Amino acid sequence: MKKTLSIIFAVSTGVIVLAGYFFKDQLNPILVIIIDWGVLLLAVLGLIGLAYLLKSHVLKLFHREKGAFFSIIVLISFFIIFITGLAASMQNPFFRQLILNVQIPVEASLMGILAVTLLLSSFRLIRIRGWNLMSIGFLVSVILSLLLNLDYFQSDPGTLGRELIAFWRSLPFVGARGILLGMALGGLVIGLRILLTLDRPYSEE
Amino acid sequence: MAVLICPECGAENAPGDESCWACKTSLEGVDAVDVSQQEDRVEDGLDFVTPSDDDLPALLNALKADGDIADISEGGEEKMAGDSPGSESEKRPDVDESGDDIPEWLRRIRQRAQEEKDSVGEITQKISAAQDSLAEDRSGSHHENYAAWLESLRIEAQQNPEKADMEGNESKDEDVTFSDKKEPEWLRKIRREEGKTSDELGSEVLSSEDLKGDSLLQWLVDIETGKAKPESLLEAEEIESESIDMEMENKPRLIEGQDSGVTREIPVDKEAPQGYRLEVSREEQLQADQLSATIVDETAARPARETKIRRGKWIFRVGVAVVLIFILSLSLFSKFEFDLTGDFVKPQQTAIIAWIEQLPQQASILIVFDYHAGFEYEMSLKAEPILQELMDSVSEIFVLSTTETGVLLSQDLLDGINGIEGIKLTHMGFIPASNYAAFSLLADANSVWQLAYAPEAVETLPQRDLDGVIVLSDTFEGSRIWIEQHQSRFNQVPLNLIVSAQAGPMLLPYYESGQVNSIISGWTDTRMIEKGRNEEKPIAFIWQAYRAGVLMMIILIVLGLLFVSNPIGDENTGGAR
Numbered sequence: 064m065k066k067t068l069s070i071i072f073a074v075s076t077g078v079i080v081l082a083g084y085f086f087k088d089q090l091n092p093i094l095v096i097i098i099d100w101g102v103l104l105l106a107v108l109g110l111i112g113l114a115y116l117l118k119s120h121v122l123k124l125f126h127r128e129k130g131a132f133f134s135i136i137v138l139i140s141f142f143i144i145f146i147t148g149l150a151a152s153m154q155n156p157f158f159r160q161l162i163l164n165v166q167i168p169v170e171a172s173l174m175g176i177l178a179v180t181l182l183l184s185s186f187r188l189i190r191i192r193g194w195n196l197m198s199i200g201f202l203v204s205v206i207l208s209l210l211l212n213l214d215y216f217q218s219d220p221g222t223l224g225r226e227l228i229a230f231w232r233s234l235p236f237v238g239a240r241g242i243l244l245g246m247a248l249g250g251l252v253i254g255l256r257i258l259l260t261l262d263r264p265y266s267e268e
Numbered sequence: 269m270a271v272l273i274c275p276e277c278g279a280e281n282a283p284g285d286e287s288c289w290a291c292k293t294s295l296e297g298v299d300a301v302d303v304s305q306q307e308d309r310v311e312d313g314l315d316f317v318t319p320s321d322d323d324l325p326a327l328l329n330a331l332k333a334d335g336d337i338a339d340i341s342e343g344g345e346e347k348m349a350g351d352s353p354g355s356e357s358e359k360r361p362d363v364d365e366s367g368d369d370i371p372e373w374l375r376r377i378r379q380r381a382q383e384e385k386d387s388v389g390e391i392t393q394k395i396s397a398a399q400d401s402l403a404e405d406r407s408g409s410h411h412e413n414y415a416a417w418l419e420s421l422r423i424e425a426q427q428n429p430e431k432a433d434m435e436g437n438e439s440k441d442e443d444v445t446f447s448d449k450k451e452p453e454w455l456r457k458i459r460r461e462e463g464k465t466s467d468e469l470g471s472e473v474l475s476s477e478d479l480k481g482d483s484l485l486q487w488l489v490d491i492e493t494g495k496a497k498p499e500s501l502l503e504a505e506e507i508e509s510e511s512i513d514m515e516m517e518n519k520p521r522l523i524e525g526q527d528s529g530v531t532r533e534i535p536v537d538k539e540a541p542q543g544y545r546l547e548v549s550r551e552e553q554l555q556a557d558q559l560s561a562t563i564v565d566e567t568a569a570r571p572a573r574e575t576k577i578r579r580g581k582w583i584f585r586v587g588v589a590v591v592l593i594f595i596l597s598l599s600l601f602s603k604f605e606f607d608l609t610g611d612f613v614k615p616q617q618t619a620i621i622a623w624i625e626q627l628p629q630q631a632s633i634l635i636v637f638d639y640h641a642g643f644e645y646e647m648s649l650k651a652e653p654i655l656q657e658l659m660d661s662v663s664e665i666f667v668l669s670t671t672e673t674g675v676l677l678s679q680d681l682l683d684g685i686n687g688i689e690g691i692k693l694t695h696m697g698f699i700p701a702s703n704y705a706a707f708s709l710l711a712d713a714n715s716v717w718q719l720a721y722a723p724e725a726v727e728t729l730p731q732r733d734l735d736g737v738i739v740l741s742d743t744f745e746g747s748r749i750w751i752e753q754h755q756s757r758f759n760q761v762p763l764n765l766i767v768s769a770q771a772g773p774m775l776l777p778y779y780e781s782g783q784v785n786s787i788i789s790g791w792t793d794t795r796m797i798e799k800g801r802n803e804e805k806p807i808a809f810i811w812q813a814y815r816a817g818v819l820m821m822i823i824l825i826v827l828g829l830l831f832v833s834n835p836i837g838d839e840n841t842g843g844a845r
Contacts, residue, residue, distance in 0.1 A: 105700040170642025240777040
């Protein structure tokens with residue numbers, strides 16, 4: 064019974080949302096309710112995740128496990144932001160700067176580390192794969208794309224150099240288009256399989 | 269004494285006889301044989317019989333081969349009564365045993381044999397004795413049970429002690445006396461060969477009373493015919509059967525019925541035997557200890573492994589980092605600008621400028637903040653000149669965030685725009701999923717079904733048609749969701765994308781297909797717009813630093829591939845050289 068209900072609910076929701084693209088005026092009220100429910104469920108999911116995060120750090124602190132010091136920092140930061148957020152609104156400049164002045168450097172540092180990691184990955188590619196046609200082709204493509212993106216190579220319109228540069232610039236877009244077509248076809252097939260209950264990601268099976 | 273042995277019948281003849289007295293066969297050419305030496309050789313032959321040859325079945329086989337035993341078994345007692353080595357002719361059917369047709373020589377031999385025990389050869393006596401004994405056993409006489417017979421003698425002796433006393437000291441050992449008197453000579457020799465005394469044999473016989481009366485000779489015959497087995501084999505079979513029984517003791521046994529052939533299971537008590545204890549050898553104990561130590565060691569706390577970096581490698585890495593920082597700092601603060609020439613502004617970049625210029629007065633637009641704090645500097649530098657251009661023609665701006673920090677980032681960005689104070693700014697808040705936000709906004713959700721508890725975004729949807737949508741995103745996926753929903757339900761409104769450098773290449777096909785009005789991606793596009801507008805903004809210097817950084821990355825990749833990238837199987841010679 065439970066299994067049948069979940070199938071009926073999932074398929075009916077999918078069919079209504081799909082039909083909403085074709086019968087916008089008739090199905091809009093139902094679509095709004097479905098969207099509201101989805102947004103509320105996501106918000107509750109965020110609260111559950113927040114509570115689980117707090118619980119794990121509190122337990123680590125009480126059990127005096129390894130890294131409990133960082134749990135103290137997390138808990139203190141959380142409660143400071145939480146209390147400040149309750150006291151001040153989102154438009155408050157102090158509250159805004161309090162968060163962004165921490166969040167921006169942290170995330171930017173992670174992006175910088177990502178760049179260095181990608182650089183070292185190019186070394187490791189040769190170390191693992193060796194010098195073969197695929198690895199050489201990949202690395203040459205990377206270097207050419209970076210150089211062309213910097214616009215160091217310039218040429219007057221109508222010249223051979225201009226055409227060559229345009230050709231090299233268009234190569235990544237050719238690949239991107241193929242990837243997008245594949246993603247669209249894959250999404251279409253997956254959606255149809257779910258609507259036809261061939262795939263049931265909502266089920267425990 | 270030398271005699272002539274007849275080659276035909278084997279009879280002994282006196283030296284000098286020309287023909288055999290028994291069969292009249294000529295004895296010419298027959299050499300005289302010393303009978304005493306021959307007897308000695310026979311005895312010697314028996315003495316030196318190897319244990320393997322000294323088996324009774326072989327002896328009985330020899331007897332059977334000679335026809336003696338077979339005759340006994342076939343002929344019965346009548347033949348045995350008059351047997352003698354020289355009575356070969358008596359077995360012939362033409363001979364009448366009544367006595368009339370018996371030749372004179374035979375009569376004399378028989379008479380002599382009755383009168384003189386030694387009238388025949390010793391071998392013949394042995395065979396005769398064996399035949400007599402076997403015949404008695406086969407005939408079922410009162411001596412059938414050898415042990416029982418001995419026991420009867422013992423009982424008889426006990427019942428008649430006087431008679432036993434009369435036999436005197438000679439009968440102290442009844443078995444020995446019996447064996448001396450009754451046992452044939454061949455049997456005594458066999459016993460001597462086996463090294464057993466009469467006492468031992470007697471005790472064995474006595475101890476074998478439970479053999480159900482089988483006499484020794486009968487047992488030998490049974491061995492020969494296969495009815496019985498040697499004692500060694502019996503013992504081996506008993507040991508083997510006992511071991512099998514012990515193995516099968518705790519298992520359900522399947523016994524095949526002898527008669528019916530039906531296989532049935534015998535119920536076995538499966539209870540563990542009481543009193544069993546585990547016996548562990550030293551080697552097993554060591555292995556168990558080692559296993560326990562391994563299990564305990566798995567959960568033991570260990571210090572974190574310290575990565576040892578060679579001194580040369582460490583200096584090299586620091587040197588590379590210092591060079592990178594120096595070059596980037598130099599390019600950032602030197603204010604050197606590489607002058608761009610030609611038409612470097614691309615169509616997807618000029619399209620947003622054209623859209624801004626074509627916006628009607630009192631236009632309303634929607635700005636979606638779909639990027640994270642890490643991209644704040646890049647995105648704000650791109651979006652700021654665009655938003656600044658919009659201030660001249662836009663009267664209302666709806667702001668929606670689909671990331672956690674989007675609300676704060678949007679306020680931070682818009683606060684830096686000149687003239688924002690005269691614009692009606694509507695913050696629609698945060699919607700946790702881009703797809704929900706895009707779908708709900710573009711579904712024209714202003715309806716009577718709108719509920720009181722609906723999120724802020726639903727309550728403050730634009731009340732009239734928008735003049736355009738700008739999506740600020742740092743990922744391809746976030747931008748794609750907005751493109752798909754917009755194109756399917758809201759395609760009359762221009763969609764403009766201001767995205768990070770990593771998302772730009774994948775989004776260009778949407779521009780080429782007409783689903784997106786314009787795309788500004790990365791520092792290069794922003795600098796192109798700035799150059800096209802003849803504005804001098806700080807982005808030019810940042811762009812120079814960006815180019816220098818990327819160029820350094822390219823150089824490092826090339827150097828790394830040439831000098832660092834040894835195959836992984838050649839680690840020993842790898843590293844910085």
